[in-house]
Amino acid sequence: xxxxxxxxxxxxxxxxxxxxxxxxxxxxxxxxxxxxxxxxxxxxxxxxxxxxxxxxxxxxxxxxxxxxxxxxxxxxxxxxxxxxxxxxxxxxxxxxxxxxxxxxxxxxxxxxxxxxxxxxxxxxxxxxxxxxxxxxxxxxxxxxxxxxxxxxxxxxxxxxxxxxxxxxxxxxxxxxxxxxxxxxxxxxxxxxxxxxxxxxxxxxxxxxxxxxxxxxxxxxxxxxxxxxxxxxxxxxxxxxxxxxxxxxxxxxxxxxxxxxxxxxxxxxxxxx
Amino acid sequence: xxxxxxxxxxxxxxxxxxxxxxxxxxxxxxxxxxxxxxxxxxxxxxxxxxxxxxxxxxxxxxxxxxxxxxxxxxxxxxxxxxxxxxxxxxxxxxxxxxxxxxxxxxxxxxxxxxxxxxxxxxxxxxxxxxxxxxxxxxxxxxxxxxxxxxxxxxxxxxxxxxxxxxxxxxxxxxxxxxxxxxxxxxxxxxxxxxxxxxxxxxxxxxxxxxxxxxxxxxxxxxxxxxxxxxxxxxxxxxxxxxxxxxxxxxxxxxxxxxxxxxxxxxxxxxxxxxxxxxxxxxxxxxxxxxxxxxxxxxxxxxxxxxxxxxxxxxxxxxxxxxxxxxxxxxxxxxxxxxxxxxxxxxxxxxxxxxxxxxxxxxxxxxxxxxxxxxxxxxxxxxxxxxxxxxxxxxxxxxxxxxxxxxxxxxxxxxxxxxxxxxxxxxxxxxxxxxxxxxxxxxxxxxxxxxx
Numbered sequence: 001x002x003x004x005x006x007x008x009x010x011x012x013x014x015x016x017x018x019x020x021x022x023x024x025x026x027x028x029x030x031x032x033x034x035x036x037x038x039x040x041x042x043x044x045x046x047x048x049x050x051x052x053x054x055x056x057x058x059x060x061x062x063x064x065x066x067x068x069x070x071x072x073x074x075x076x077x078x079x080x081x082x083x084x085x086x087x088x089x090x091x092x093x094x095x096x097x098x099x100x101x102x103x104x105x106x107x108x109x110x111x112x113x114x115x116x117x118x119x120x121x122x123x124x125x126x127x128x129x130x131x132x133x134x135x136x137x138x139x140x141x142x143x144x145x146x147x148x149x150x151x152x153x154x155x156x157x158x159x160x161x162x163x164x165x166x167x168x169x170x171x172x173x174x175x176x177x178x179x180x181x182x183x184x185x186x187x188x189x190x191x192x193x194x195x196x197x198x199x200x201x202x203x204x205x206x207x208x209x210x211x212x213x214x215x216x217x218x219x220x221x222x223x224x225x226x227x228x229x230x231x232x233x234x235x236x237x238x239x240x241x242x243x244x245x246x247x248x249x250x251x252x253x254x255x256x257x258x259x260x261x262x263x264x265x266x267x268x269x270x271x272x
Numbered sequence: 273x274x275x276x277x278x279x280x281x282x283x284x285x286x287x288x289x290x291x292x293x294x295x296x297x298x299x300x301x302x303x304x305x306x307x308x309x310x311x312x313x314x315x316x317x318x319x320x321x322x323x324x325x326x327x328x329x330x331x332x333x334x335x336x337x338x339x340x341x342x343x344x345x346x347x348x349x350x351x352x353x354x355x356x357x358x359x360x361x362x363x364x365x366x367x368x369x370x371x372x373x374x375x376x377x378x379x380x381x382x383x384x385x386x387x388x389x390x391x392x393x394x395x396x397x398x399x400x401x402x403x404x405x406x407x408x409x410x411x412x413x414x415x416x417x418x419x420x421x422x423x424x425x426x427x428x429x430x431x432x433x434x435x436x437x438x439x440x441x442x443x444x445x446x447x448x449x450x451x452x453x454x455x456x457x458x459x460x461x462x463x464x465x466x467x468x469x470x471x472x473x474x475x476x477x478x479x480x481x482x483x484x485x486x487x488x489x490x491x492x493x494x495x496x497x498x499x500x501x502x503x504x505x506x507x508x509x510x511x512x513x514x515x516x517x518x519x520x521x522x523x524x525x526x527x528x529x530x531x532x533x534x535x536x537x538x539x540x541x542x543x544x545x546x547x548x549x550x551x552x553x554x555x556x557x558x559x560x561x562x563x564x565x566x567x568x569x570x571x572x573x574x575x576x577x578x579x580x581x582x583x584x585x586x587x588x589x590x591x592x593x594x595x596x597x598x599x600x601x602x603x604x605x606x607x608x609x610x611x612x613x614x615x616x617x618x619x620x621x622x623x624x625x626x627x628x629x630x631x632x633x634x635x636x637x638x639x640x641x642x643x644x645x646x647x648x649x650x651x652x653x654x655x656x657x658x659x660x661x662x663x664x665x666x667x668x669x670x671x672x673x674x675x676x677x678x679x680x681x682x683x684x685x686x687x688x689x690x691x692x693x694x695x696x697x698x699x700x701x702x703x704x705x706x707x708x709x710x711x712x713x714x715x716x717x718x719x720x721x722x723x
Binding site for chain 1: 433434435443470471472473474477478479480483499500501503509510512513515516518519522523526527528532533534535536537538540610611612657658659662
């Protein structure tokens with residue numbers, strides 16, 4: 001059992017949690033993820049590590065599926081059944097001058113350790129953070145505390161630019177010649193278009209892929225992604241990859257394979 | 273041995289074989305003629321004293337029979353179910369030359385179950401030693417290694433990457449061949465013996481081999497198994513509805529998706545399923561597909577029936593349960609629409625000369641056939657798990673990923689030993705146990721010399 005040390009509700013859809021997990025914390029680096037199970041019948045769900053401190057590991061999750069909603073019902077002091085990691089490859093921090101981090105919604109969480117690592121190595125960092133509306137923009141203060149520049153976009157215009165993250169990204173790529181790298185983390189559709197834009201401006205671009213996983217150690221192959229016609233396992237080869245040749249359409253299709261079943265599970269949660 | 277009927281069992285996950293009654297077991301054990309030079313014992317990878325336990329059983333003393341098996345084999349109820357006895361003890365039995373060999377496997381199972389039900393396992397430990405030893409992986413190799421070292425008095429910790437213990441016994445072999453409560457009970461005997469189990473610990477990630485040494489473990493055994501699935505390398509493998517056998521079986525065996533939505537990991541197969549491959553894992557996947565509701569399940573295999581690597585018993589059971597055998601077909605393309613599988617295109621094969629494996633090589637004919645299917649399970653073998661190698665540059669491995677060991681089961685790193693599928697490539701439960709046990713003796717010698 002793994003103890004929940006702290007829980008903060010970031011907005012109605014997103015929580016922050018600190019879990020006591022020394023075996024995960026010991027070797028965790030930016031880009032690593034964990035797999036957790038809420039209870040004994042639970043699914044194994046992957047989540048990127050947001051931060052670590054001593055024996056504790058921070059995660060940020062969106063309550064969008066059955067298991068994350070169940071996790072959201074837990075409070076500080078409660079326990080969860082399983083919490084394993086650090087899994088995956090640590091993020092590849094490149095030698096770059098000016099990095100633009102693009103995050104959509106809860107993508108702000110996995111982006112955080114990476115952008116921070118760039119700042120620590122001396123790169124200039126700009127953040128473009130987008131969400132549905134003002135209250136869905138998470139980690140604002142944290143990012144503002146270290147980023148050289150922060151740009152917000154919201155679908156409804158309640159904060160920053162009204163529209164999508166690609167609008168300011170395009171402007172930046174056109175106008176700021178110092179920009180030499182983009183990291184895009186968020187919904188697959190957002191990563192797809194951010195990648196297209198970066199590539200069209202001849203900039204390198206990294207993305208963090210989040211396919212369905214079970215074991216997370218290279219055994220099941222559920223998380224396979226197609227990159228330039230070659231198959232990779234996101235759990236052991238990723239989750240971060242260069243975005244240019246990723247088959248995002250295949251990833252979106254694979255992510256939604258169990259949509260109907262997810263719904264069945266959610267109905268059960270509502271009825272209980 | 274009694275079995276559930278095929279019509280009944282292909283809709284449930286209960287065990288196919290129902291086991292012997294006490295009376296049947298005694299009668300069967302009495303068939304052993306107690307050869308002067310029993311050929312069955314050396315044919316057993318862990319050299320169970322088979323004539324001795326059969327004799328006890330024939331004398332109506334199952335308690336003693338259990339004690340005799342357990343001295344060499346700490347997982348009798350498991351091995352009695354999943355060992356390929358026809359290629360080992362029973363294959364060597366002298367009675368098999370003219371008639372039926374003694375049903376040693378079924379008897380081991382009977383005795384194993386008898387002992388588990390009555391807590392007969394000898395959990396005593398010889399003199400305690402203040403020396404810590406780490407075992408990586410709680411599959412057959414790791415469990416056998418841990419038990420042997422613990423019996424010698426070492427302080428043994430087993431690290432498991434998943435949330436449940438047993439390795440392939442747990443995530444790989446389905447309930448209808450090996451009920452999971454038997455795996456749990458056998459492992460609980462090791463816990464009672466004083467072996468410490470740590471779940472959710474991925475060695476190479478959560479703790480590196482180097483860190484295990486820093487933490488005071490004087491010797492390490494790697495039994496992390498062969499869990500990396502092999503790919504067909506044909507177009508369409510990433511379509512929805514295409515599974516590797518590992519994913520397919522893990523969803524059902526480990527995550528219990530057969531009871532979805534009571535449990536929360538789903539699985540879906542549609543009505544027509546193809547399983548590519550001819551080994552035991554392929555048979556397990558095909559029979560599982562049937563049990564979770566597929567109407568039509570076919571095995572697609574590129575050689576003929578005699579070449580199927582699966583145990584005869586498994587093939588027989590699969591056929592009884594209505595699994596179709598599409599032999600001499602080799603998949604060349606998985607066809608899909610909107611990212612979802614629709615069909616698999618196969619080339620008809622014919623057999624040529626014998627190849628290095630001693631089997632006749634399948635040759636292409638240029639004729640093709642397409643099967644409409646709703647899902648496809650790829651079951652053409654597994655390679656060693658790569659994580660430990662990735663995090664330990666100095667650990668020498670074969671090109672195909674297997675860890676290289678010397679005649680003492682020691683790797684290229686002093687004090688680090690390895691055994692089971694991670695060394696041999698995918699093999700059997702009992703072979704893995706055999707090397708786990710042998711490595712324990714070598715580790716004991718090593719630990720004696722460094723003191």
